[in-house]
Amino acid sequence: MPRITFIEPDGTVRLVDAEPHESAMQAAKRNGVDGIIGxxxxxxxxxxxxxxxxxxxxxxxxxxxxxxxxxxxxxxxxVRPESRLACQIQITEALDGLVLHVAGRSR
Ligand code: FES
Known part of the structure; x- marks a missing residue:
């Protein structure tokens, strides 16, 4: 099961076990990652x-x-060059260990 590390806007680190073929957004929502609303x-x-x-x-x-x-x-x-929408990142075994920094919401 691929494991993703989400770093929340306040710096809190959350390790999440993702199901293959779900999106990073879905994995974050299932695990209550702060800042991912979806x-x-x-x-x-x-x-x-x-x-x-x-x-x-x-x-x-x-x-x-x-x-x-x-x-x-x-x-x-x-928005930065490394920006992505978590709902558009499909989790595969090849992404085991992926690290995503949740972006802040204020402009
Ligand atoms: S959940 Fe709406 S753009 Fe990703």
């Missing part, structure tokens, strides 16, 4: 699941798609 349920329209992918994982996670990148640009705060 308001749209993973439809890529709310940006309330914004994370910064840890630098060591950028290549394996890959960049945001076009629709995701547009949503980040228009709806999210503190």
């Amino acid at each position: 308001e749209c349920g993973g439809s890529c329209i709310c940006a309330t699941c914004h994370c910064h992918v840890d630098e060591a994982w950028l290549d394996r996670v890959g960049p945001a798609g076009d629709i995701e990148a547009d949503l980040l640009e228009f709806e999210a705060a503190d």
Whole structure:
């Protein structure tokens, strides 16, 4: 079972066991990770699941798609090159050990 480390906006570290093929957002919600709201349920329209992918994982996670990148640009705060929406990151065994920093919400 892939394990993901979420670092909440206040620095709290949460280790989460994710099910393969669920999204990082779903894994975060099941485990009460602070700062991941997932308001749209993973439809890529709310940006309330914004994370910064840890630098060591950028290549394996890959960049945001076009629709995701547009949503980040228009709806999210503190957008960086390593920004992703957790609902668009599908968990696989290859992502065991992934580290995601939950983005703050204030612009
Ligand atoms: S849950 Fe809404 S964009 Fe990710």
